[in-house]
Amino acid sequence: MRKLALLCLPLLSTVAMAQDNSAKYAELITAKGMKDKLSIIASAEMEGRETATPGQKKAAAYIEEQFKKMGLKPGNGNSYQQVYPVYRDQLTDKKLSVNGKAYEWDKDYAFSLQGIASGDLSYANLVFAGYGVVDSANNVNDLAGLDVKGKIVMVLDGSATAAPAPAPGGGRGRGFSPASAAAKAAAARRAGAAGLIVVSADFPRRMPTPVRGNMYMKTPAVTPFTTVTVSAEVASALLGRTAKLSMDELKQVNKGNYVAELKISAVKTKENLESSNVIAVLPGTDKKDEYVFLTAHYDHLGKQGDVIYYGADDDGSGTTAVLQMAEAFTTAAKKGNKPRRSIVFMTVSGEEKGLWGSEYYSENPTFPLEKTTVDLNTDMVGRVDTERKLADTLNYVYVIGHDKLSSDLPVINEGVNNKYTKLTLDYKFDDPKDVNRIYYRSDHYNFARKGVPILFFYDGMLQADYHRPTDTVDKINFELMEKRVRMIFHTGWEIANRDEMLKRDIPLTMPAR
Known part of the structure; x- marks a missing residue:
């Protein structure tokens, strides 16, 4: 008994230290770092990143290269890419x-x-x-x-x-x-x-x-x-x-x-064509067989003639967020602050076609869905909702899924936000009567339909440059994006290091997709 207790003391100390250090590593998520990465992801070279095109494959190669540089392990056996079939008549x-x-x-x-x-x-x-x-x-x-x-x-x-x-x-x-x-x-x-x-x-x-x-x-x-x-x-x-x-x-x-x-x-x-999800994993410590997913989609609408749909906000911003959070988590791990649960960083393609990549993953998971405690999905976090006429315009984010699947979600997310970032968390898109049907329109849905608790972070930009060639890097508010992504990082850190997986105690009451 005493030997067991002695063995546990260093672990408990490490966990406590990890929790205390999240603020230090969140500082690695910077406006400059995100601008540098997004300027590549949403560049003309990527040709709008349409699924199953050379531009999408260039983007996938760039994301894989970044994961390798960080020292992350491949998330699909020996590969960083999960390839799935695409067809065209x-x-x-x-x-x-x-x-x-x-x-x-x-x-x-x-x-x-x-x-x-x-x-x-x-x-x-x-x-x-x-x-x-x-x-x-x-x-x-x-x-x-x-x-x-x-x-x-x-x-x-x-x-x-x-x-x-x-x-x-x-x-x-x-x-x-x-x-x-x-x-x-x-x-x-x-x-x-x-x-x-x-x-x-x-x-x-x-x-x-x-x-x-x-x-x-x-x-x-x-x-x-x-x-x-x-x-x-x-x-x-x-x-x-x-x-x-x-x-x-x-x-x-x-x-x-x-x-x-x-x-x-x-x-x-x-x-016969093909596309891919890009997946990397940071192994955890005592709970490494449980998983926290940080996701975004890296595809966009491609080109029409010579006109490029850059997709800087949709969803270059989310893809950049995943890369920045991966950098923060891997730096923490190298300095002795490994997460207890494994963190899976996944950027998917095919979202603009109908959530293809995440659907394929949900039917062919490389990590058990029953051991996946949460999916924190980030799709468009770099802009300001042009329809939002409130005083907090430069200090908000829409959060979807807070009252669904797990009662732990709002407690954790609101707790870290109150402690570190103090954003306005707006839940208006969680209304089952939402005419925009936002809950169904990004990749978190394919986790939710399998019972995995999700939070989806979103800026609400459905007007202005949405799905237009003018969704470019120069329109991004990187200071606000930095704050939002730090909040998501703190949420992921807390969920990765807590004692228990998130409860799955709330039935999904949303209508069918």
């Missing part, structure tokens, strides 16, 4: 003919990769449904009285009214205007149609229709529903007319069944 061949006459791509017709399947399709007749609008709110149903089951439906673009009904939620929700092509396709599909042809005046196309699709991580479900956009000339042929009808003349055509031989052919190929 490409349309390599396309054809459309009516009654044996072939038409030209982008002169007479076009279709998106999402609206067509590989293979050959043939239809002997179609149903013309006017504008094809189904809008129960305004008692409009252009499909009424028409038998569309198993047939392809042709509709005119737009609606009979000058101002189409707005989307639900004032255009900000997930709905579509009843006059949109997407809403018309949904209505026709519900009625049993095999596909939709939209007649558009936008031919010949002024801009080439993309033949490379969006990236995806999971193979989307194959849909048998076909969507094609055609010119007035193709529409006229489908209606049995030998002469081209104008768009105004097409508006006068009677709704009903028309006989025509329509043939569509498409060849789609799948491009």
